[in-house]
Amino acid sequence: MTIARLRKAVFPVGGLGTRFLPATKALPKEMLPVVDRPLIQYAVDEAREAGIEQMIFVTGRGKSAIEDHFDFAYELETTLKAKGKSLDLLHQTRLAPGAVAYVRQQEPMGLGHAVWCARDIVGDEPFAVLLADDFMVGKPGCLKQMVDAYNRVGGNVICAQEVAEDQTDKYGVITPGNRDGALTEVRGLVEKPPQGTAPSNLAVIGRYILQPEVMRVLEAHETGAGGEVQLTDAMARMIGDQPFHGLTFAGTRYDCGDKAGYIQANIATALAREDIGPAVRHFVEGMPLD
Numbered sequence: 001m002t003i004a005r006l007r008k009a010v011f012p013v014g015g016l017g018t019r020f021l022p023a024t025k026a027l028p029k030e031m032l033p034v035v036d037r038p039l040i041q042y043a044v045d046e047a048r049e050a051g052i053e054q055m056i057f058v059t060g061r062g063k064s065a066i067e068d069h070f071d072f073a074y075e076l077e078t079t080l081k082a083k084g085k086s087l088d089l090l091h092q093t094r095l096a097p098g099a100v101a102y103v104r105q106q107e108p109m110g111l112g113h114a115v116w117c118a119r120d121i122v123g124d125e126p127f128a129v130l131l132a133d134d135f136m137v138g139k140p141g142c143l144k145q146m147v148d149a150y151n152r153v154g155g156n157v158i159c160a161q162e163v164a165e166d167q168t169d170k171y172g173v174i175t176p177g178n179r180d181g182a183l184t185e186v187r188g189l190v191e192k193p194p195q196g197t198a199p200s201n202l203a204v205i206g207r208y209i210l211q212p213e214v215m216r217v218l219e220a221h222e223t224g225a226g227g228e229v230q231l232t233d234a235m236a237r238m239i240g241d242q243p244f245h246g247l248t249f250a251g252t253r254y255d256c257g258d259k260a261g262y263i264q265a266n267i268a269t270a271l272a273r274e275d276i277g278p279a280v281r282h283f284v285e286g287m288p289l290d
């Protein structure tokens, strides 16, 4: 089996972010900061660490702040330079023209449809998908851990995590096969199974390494849970034809699509920082808990 190198990543960022209204009325949810970096920046940095060379954003209306964020900011650079200030922070966010592509998802038809919108830029090679609201903290990063596994087993590798039994209806859920360390064979997948019907409590988390054939399955635009074109359903169709594994990531996941998870991500990240960690720790430890 030849294992093609993973060079491209798709970031579906077209979602409306209704759970964070009114904050996300005019601000893309992916631009919400965890301390001082937007969520999407963490996901892009994670992809870079994993060796990804081209970032493909599937955007929509009202998302242009994301393009600006990764672009050259002429006014800011000139002003900072004139004041003799460091440009480091700005340069970390810039993506060179060849390293980034944008494509629009014109209708909110689901995650599977968003990924399919990137088909021409992805072409005939494996690609990663990163959902920025799954905020993954680990060393190495989540996608790097998955790439290391992919380089051994090939095929499709998705991030897997055990969730509470009463939470399985919020996720894609895996029917697990043989387990070898952190890798679990994926025998089946179902998107958001109703309470009490999940095949396990091993959930799909928003990091995927997929073979390009999934685009041909998505082409049919078949709808599933919630009336949307589901990536999980398309992946399920590839099981048996190609190797398919779930990787249990060594690290912590914060669900930044949820308010409590987002606040937890901010507190944990702040506490881990050298500059503000001590002040935040002092504050948190002194807080009355009722």
Ligand code: G1P
Residues within 6 Å of the ligand: 111, 131, 134, 170, 171, 172, 173, 191, 192, 203, 204, 205, 206, 231, 232, 257
């Ligand atoms: C999406 C996927 C789901 C996955 C989840 C991970 O759902 O459809 O399979 O488990 O991301 O965060 P969403 O959270 O967009 O409803």
